[in-house]
Amino acid sequence: MENSARIYILEDEKSVNELINYALSNINLNVFSFYNSKELFKALNEQKCDILVLDIMLPNQDGFSVLKELKENANTKDIEVILLSALDSEFNKVKGLDLGASDYITKPFSMLEFIARIKGILRRINKDDVLVFKNLHIDFKTRQVMLHNEDIKLTLKEFELLALLIKNPKKCFSKEELLDCIWKENFKTRTIDIHINTLRAKLKDYAKYIKTIHCVGYRFDLNA
Incomplete structure (x- = not known):
């Protein structure tokens, strides 16, 4: 796996954010945590990430609108986005995927499965064909x-x-x-x-x- 991969986490629940950060840091990824969309977009203006782990239920700006904003911007539209949510309805899953998310993971989730999905995305984006x-x-x-x-x-x-x-x-x-x-x-x-x-x-x-x-x-x- 490429250890230069850059992962951003936008999750307002501190314990979940820290757990994901810890797990991904342990597989030698560059991980950065954010707790609101303003912090995230400020960081993206300075340096893009490869993958964004994005919670849907956020204060001020929900994950769907963050995702839509990313995909409408030429500079960020190619970022791989994994949506996290306690919302497990088919409507929400289809909405997130059709907006451009790469994956949709329902809380609570297995950290081993989560890491496997991250690795799968990294393998895909490292292919230039x-x-x-x-x-x-x-x-x-x-x-x-x-x-x-x-x-x-x-x-x-x-x-x-x-x-x-x-x-x-x-x-x-x-x-x-x-x-x-x-x-x-x-x-x-x-x-x-x-x-x-x-x-x-x-x-x-x-x-x-x-x-x-x-x-x-x-x-x-x-x-x-």
Whole structure:
């Protein structure tokens, strides 16, 4: 693991903040704690982080609005954000993920699982690879998708769906597999159908490469 990784924590509950800081510091990460959004944005103006651990229920400015502000700013939109919350409803999870969060962890949580998810994100962001398929260019580090030299704006989950399918063109993924790989939560399979439909709409003439396999799921067909 890269020990140069920089992690920010925005959590107003002191005991939780300190516990996360201690656990991540013990695996040689550079960890910095904040207790309100004003402190966080001041620090981000001075130096960006690689990952932000963000509580949703905060004083003054809630985590959803902090996340939205980060993703609308060109300088901070690529920061990986893990949302923490005692709110475990599907609505809140979908909202956070669609706003651009990389993960959503419900309190209370296992610290070992939390560290594993941090390590998984670090492995992903340390890969600098680009995939080119005809006129479709995908940068997996910046999450930029270009089609016919046009920038295609995908949500985080749309991008992860496309990335998983195009990296495994011979595999047909069931809806349950896609939920497990990308959402890692107990969402309904209609969530997959909705995101596939919006992804296809954005890919325009390249939508034909995402094939529906009747009664099974979806795959990316290079020969469509």
